[in-house]
Amino acid sequence: xxxxxxxxxxxxxxxxxxxxxxxxxxxxxxxxxxxxxxxxxxxxxxxxxxxxxxxxxxxxxxxxxxxxxxxxxxxxxxxxxxxxxxxxxxxxxxxxxxxxxxxxxxxxxxxxxxxxxxxxxxxxxxxxxxxxxxxxxxxxxxxxxxxxxxxxxxxxxxxxxxxxxxxxxxxxxxxxxxxxxxxxxxxxxxxxxxxxxxxxxxxxxxxxxxxxxxxxxxxxxxxxxxxxxxxxxxxxx
Amino acid sequence: xxxxxxxxxxxxxxxxxxxxxxxxxxxxxxxxxxxxxxxxxxxxxxxxxxxxxxxxxxxxxxxxxxxxxxxxxxxxxxxxxxxxxxxxxxxxxxxxxxxxxxxxxxxxxxxxxxxxxxxxxxxxxxxxxxxxxxxxxxxxxxxxxxxxxxxxxxxxxxxxxxxxxxxxxxxxxxxxxxxxxxxxxxxxxxxxxxxxxxxxxxxxxxxxxxxxxxxxxxxxxxxxxxxxxxxxxxxxx
Numbered sequence: 001x002x003x004x005x006x007x008x009x010x011x012x013x014x015x016x017x018x019x020x021x022x023x024x025x026x027x028x029x030x031x032x033x034x035x036x037x038x039x040x041x042x043x044x045x046x047x048x049x050x051x052x053x054x055x056x057x058x059x060x061x062x063x064x065x066x067x068x069x070x071x072x073x074x075x076x077x078x079x080x081x082x083x084x085x086x087x088x089x090x091x092x093x094x095x096x097x098x099x100x101x102x103x104x105x106x107x108x109x110x111x112x113x114x115x116x117x118x119x120x121x122x123x124x125x126x127x128x129x130x131x132x133x134x135x136x137x138x139x140x141x142x143x144x145x146x147x148x149x150x151x152x153x154x155x156x157x158x159x160x161x162x163x164x165x166x167x168x169x170x171x172x173x174x175x176x177x178x179x180x181x182x183x184x185x186x187x188x189x190x191x192x193x194x195x196x197x198x199x200x201x202x203x204x205x206x207x208x209x210x211x212x213x214x215x216x217x218x219x220x221x222x223x224x225x226x227x228x229x230x231x232x233x234x235x236x237x
Numbered sequence: 238x239x240x241x242x243x244x245x246x247x248x249x250x251x252x253x254x255x256x257x258x259x260x261x262x263x264x265x266x267x268x269x270x271x272x273x274x275x276x277x278x279x280x281x282x283x284x285x286x287x288x289x290x291x292x293x294x295x296x297x298x299x300x301x302x303x304x305x306x307x308x309x310x311x312x313x314x315x316x317x318x319x320x321x322x323x324x325x326x327x328x329x330x331x332x333x334x335x336x337x338x339x340x341x342x343x344x345x346x347x348x349x350x351x352x353x354x355x356x357x358x359x360x361x362x363x364x365x366x367x368x369x370x371x372x373x374x375x376x377x378x379x380x381x382x383x384x385x386x387x388x389x390x391x392x393x394x395x396x397x398x399x400x401x402x403x404x405x406x407x408x409x410x411x412x413x414x415x416x417x418x419x420x421x422x423x424x425x426x427x428x429x430x431x432x433x434x435x436x437x438x439x440x441x442x443x444x445x446x447x448x449x450x451x452x453x454x455x456x457x458x459x460x461x462x463x464x465x466x467x468x469x470x471x472x473x474x
Binding site: 058061062064065068069072075076079081082085086089092093096172175176179180183186187190193194197221223224 | 295298299301302305306309312313316318319322323326329330333409412413416417420423424427430431434458460461
């Protein structure tokens with residue numbers, strides 16, 4: 001293979017890089033919608049909506065496989081360097097996080113079905129809905145940060161994660177109180193502890209996506225270095 | 238860069254590929270040990286051991302970052318093709334799964350500390366220990382399958398996952414029974430539901446690793462195609 005690049009080849013290559021970026025965003029919007037609908041189905045005891053979330057999970061899975069395949073093709077045929085290589089690696093990793101979020105949405109939808117026949121206190125559901133909105137918001141913001149290559153925006157998503165963690169703790173405490181009041185609450189409340197744990201993990205995945213965005217833009221791996229270390233790298237010119 | 242390969246360059250390249258393989262195995266052994274020790278600490282109320290698991294998590298994180306960096310270097314400098322490219326991609330993905338398992342071990346160690354001051358029924362702990370052995374065994378077998386590029390072994394790990402899922406269901410039911418018997422059991426039992434959920438996810442990560450092994454050897458993405466589809470691809474000559 002020649003390393004000289006004809007204008008046509010270069011345009012085609014640019015198009016391929018743009019295509020994986022766009023497809024990540026499309027996959028991200030679908031996954032975000034899956035979370036919101038799964039939680040809606042749970043809160044409104046809407047079994048049909050829960051089933052449609054489960055049925056649509058194959059779309060997320062298909063995107064996972066096909067974006068990965070396109071990334072492998074680019075690595076094999078284009079031998080990308082520097083920023084292009086980081087884009088491909090970041091896309092491979094972001095897609096893995098999105099797939100896991102989609103998986104979480106499916107699990108919430110299954111919980112929605114198994115819990116649909118029971119009356120449960122409205123205030124727990126309000127808390128769960130508010131936590132889901134936060135987690136879905138973090139995901140949306142992390143994808144916006146990716147779309148605009150905006151490391152400041154990525155960093156502010158990471159900082160929001162403590163809020164979702166605090167909501168997780170609060171709802172756990174709420175659920176434990178219901179269990180203590182009446183043993184008949186135990187079985188559904190345990191199922192809801194798993195739901196809120198999934199939502200908490202969605203916040204973590206959004207943070208992972210932001211770390212990949214910072215890696216992509218700054219060329220520095222900011223995982224496991226703490227918030228201060230991350231902030232320093234984001235602020236570096 | 239020239240595409241002709243001198244013997245020296247080739248030996249160096251072979252060494253690099255061998256090195257990332259070896260380092261994945263070392264990281265895998267460490268992570269497996271972390272799970273076993275975290276669960277030991279939980280079962281034996283051994284706060285010191287739990288703390289050492291938490292303190293050693295930085296080693297897992299450091300391996301995560303450095304193996305990833307070596308993979309990026311190989312992609313940038315060696316422009317690997319075919320099987321070599323699949324090896325690098327599989328390693329990037331396996332490392333991400335291992336990092337999450339290590340994260341789970343740390344969470345279990347934290348639960349071990351917060352639960353260390355309370356008496357709890359021995360039979361729940363026996364069930365949890367047995368489930369942890371299964372999950373750690375799946376991880377070990379998935380890494381052996383990677384070491385020997387053995388797709389049959391990888392497939393049999395994937396088939397074991399239903400056992401871990403069944404143990405998860407059983408222990409959940411056991412825990413719910415304890416909660417119903419006495420409200421004073423609720424708080425620790427809820428914490429243990431999160432521990433067994435982490436163990437269940439470790440089984441899932443071991444399955445992911447096996448899927449990456451099959452991709453590496455067969456060049457086919459076997460995610461999301463079900464056990465039958467996977468078996469067919471494994472058996473293809």
